[in-house]
Structure formats: C-alpha cells, structure tokens
Amino acid sequence: MPDAAIAVEELSLGWREKVAVRDLSGQFLKGSITAVVGPNGAGKSTLLRGIMGWVTPLSGRIRLTGESGTTPAFMPQQGDFDRSFPINTRDFVAMGAWRRVGPWRAFSATERERLEHALQAVGLADFARRPLVTLSGGQLQRALFARLMLHDADTYMLDEPFSAVDRATTEDLMDLLLQWNAAGKTVIVVLHDLDLVRRHFPQTLLLAGQGVAWGRTDDVLTPENLHLARHLCAGDYL
C-alpha cells in the first residue's frame, strides 16, 4: 500500500461558530490524482486552505508527509488577485520560482530554462512579453498553471481551475494535470463538472460539510451519495 501524501484525522475546520468541514478522516495517497466535489458551501475550499495551514483546525489533525515536509503548491480560485497590475506574463509566471530564488537571488540559467519550458507547456511562449492585463481569461488561467508548474512541488492543489475557461483550454490544462500526475506528483483538484471527474479522476472525495464518500470515483459518485450531499448542504441553510 502506497504512503499518504496528506492524511486527515477526524478533522473539523471552520471560523468561530460556523463549522465548514466536520469530522473528516482519510488520505490523499502519494502519486494519486483526486477530485474534490460537492455542493456550494460544502467546505471544499476550506479543506484546501486548512491543508495550506491558513485555517487552524477546530479539532483533529492534518499530516503532510511530503519528502521535504513542504506545503503543497496551491492555486486558489480565480479573481483573488489584481489582474491590472503592470507586469508582463513572463515576470508573472516567474513568481512561481519563489521557493528557490526567494526575495533576492538572481534567476540562474537553469531557472530561466524552467521558466521558458513552463511557458511553452501551457502554450504561452508567444505571449511572454505581453502585459498581464491583455490576456484573456483562458490565457490567464494558462499563466497561472505555468506559475504553479514552476513550483516543482510534490503535491499540487487547485481550487476550481476550470470554472472560467472554455472547453479547449480545459482539455489542454487537464492534460497538463494528468502529465504532472504521471510524473509522480500528487494532484488534488476541486471541480464542479462531474463528467470531467468521471472521465479523468480515479479517486474522488465527495464533501458536504462532512465527508460523504471518499474512494474510487465510481463508488463515490453514485446517485444516492450525490442526493445525500445535496440534502446535507441544503440543511445548513434552512
């Protein structure tokens, strides 16, 4: 049995009175690719933020067992940053190298090569000098993927990476995720599109304020489970 990249034990997360995730236990296996699905308000983003250490658990534990014990590379939902900032695409993507270059080190030849490779991989090589603000929604998402790629982390977590992009871009970027996974990376993606999940993700976690089901996608995404998830989340607002 392979090791867990991230394991959670009886985890509860939330802010003050509002508990967003209750008593969740399970693990993301090393080298696996897992979809996290659930209705709005199911605690999907909160779970990822908890894993990043941005939300302190109300109870329970999160164990990160990456080789260097580093935090995963994380892509929050779109709209969290200032698109109009005067910077070109290459410099924006280059931010992804932070863990190696930090605030002061220069970009070495290897580092620049990585940067060009990442831009090429997402199909933005020709847009490197374009100001960020001129990129379309899909191109911007590609730039974010390139930046994430530059991390070279063991684990990647993405929060609804395809919510604002067209089908072609989704397919391209989905291919990238599968490539990262094939290269041995652990990948965790919050998604809404269940067809996409069924097609590409062998593992799924269904959340609805608590873990509804976690395991093989076919076993998780059953009509009964989905109905239960909707029911549980609706209850929160009644």
Place this chain on the structure above:
Amino acid sequence: MEAFYLPFVEFGFMRRALAGSAALALAAGPLGVFLVLRRMSLMGDAMAHAILPGVAVGFLTAGLSLTAMTIGGMVTGLTVALLAAAVSRLTPQREDASFAAFYLVSLGVGVLLISLRGGNTELLHVLFGTVLGLDDAALILVSATSSITLLVLAVIFRPLVMECLDPLFLRSESRMGPVVHVVFLLLLVMTLVAGFQVLGTLMVVGIMMLPAAAARFWSVTATGQMILAALGGVFASYAGLLFSYHANVAASPAIILSAGILYFMSLIFGTQGGLWQVARQARARSLRLSRISRRDE
C-alpha cells in the same frame, strides 16, 4: 535661456530648494507608484495628515525645532499607520472610510494644537513647508531619508510586488507578506515626515501621488512607472521652483501644480490609456465597423 538656470546659479536658497525637493521626489515617486497600485492613494493623504498632531506637539514643546517635530511626526504617523492596518484587518470597516475619519480628525487636532502657541506664520510653515528656507539639517534629513527609502525599496521589491499583485500567492510561499507591508508603511511615514520640512504636510502628498499617477499613463511595468515617477517629480520640482521665482508666487504650491500639469498632460497624451489614444482607438474602431457594414449592404 538664462532664465532657466540663472536663479539656481545666483541664489543659494534656490539651489537648496531644488536639492531638497528633488531628493524628496526621487523617493516619493516610487512610493506613490505602489500606493496607486495598491489602490491606497487616499492612504498617502491620511498618513500625511496623521503626522500633523505629532509635529504640533513637537512644536508646542520645542518651538520650530527640526528634531522635535520630526520625532513627533514619526510617532503619530506610525501609530496611525499601524492602527489603520489593524482596523482594516480586524473589522469589516472598509479601509478608505477609516482612513478618511483618521485624517480629518488628525488635521483638526494638529491645527488646533499649533494655534495654541503659534500664529499664522507657524501654521503656514507646518502646512506648506519652507522649501525656500531649508537649512543643512533639513537637507541632510531629506537626502538621508530618500536614500534609505530607495535602498530598502530595492531590497523588498520582489516580495512587495508580489504582495500588491497576489497577496494570497505570497502567503502560500512565505511569511514575508505582513512584514513587507509594515516596512512599506514605515518608509511611507519616514518620507512624509522628511518631506513635510520641504513641502508641508498638506502638499507633500502631491509630490508622491501626482507623478505616480502620471507615470501610469506611460509605462506598463511597475519598474518603468517607478523610474518615470521619480524623474517626473524631479522635473516638477525644477519647473515649480523656476515658476515661483519668476512669477513671485509661493514655492510649494507651484511645485505641486507643476506635478499637476504633468498629470493632466499624461492623462490626455499618455500612450497607455491616455484620453487622446482612447479616443483615436474608438474612432478607428467605429470607422472599421462602418466600413464592414457598408460592405455588407
């Protein structure tokens, strides 16, 4: 031709004024660019006013003493900066609203305190500066502050850009975010306090925000905007001093107005979203559209 440089050759006070305001502009412009980028333009205003009560207390205890007023200004400036940061983090109050409240109160308190002991002359001195009467101590203070500001900006540039552009990302990568934010506020207060000697608490924000806002219309990179803002501020200082000399008007408003003209020129003629360019592009687009629709008919 001589009119453009002779005043600075003939009069020591003009040379000092130019040196002082140029030194101030070199640091104030880049800081202003970051204020504009973080949509905190009002914050500069608020901070400049926040200095006033401290300066006033310094004035009450020691008269028009550079040291006392500088220390007083630093103390209240930093207090308000940290308070405002805390308020915006801890309460749902929007940042601009709490800043507006802070700066109006500060202005009232400051002017009241100064009028307790001083007359109109002292009040004018504090509000509008003494750019034509800079002594050695003031010149050294301004140049030292500007040098430190530029050096520190260079040191924190990368994380500062990340903090403006994508604070969440910086947070996922390092714990530097809050530190960088506080260091930036420190630089801001330092520069404003040093700058009040030159242009006064009311005018010093002008040399910070106007060149920065103008630079936005010419460059699409943060670096380019910072360089342009610094140069623009230096040019405004020169032009303003020259104008005030020849037209015999007050110097610090003349400097700020020169920066203002620079801003309006950029607003109209700027190559990055200036009005002229926007209008031309709109005309070209409608022309193209009408040509297409004529062809379709």
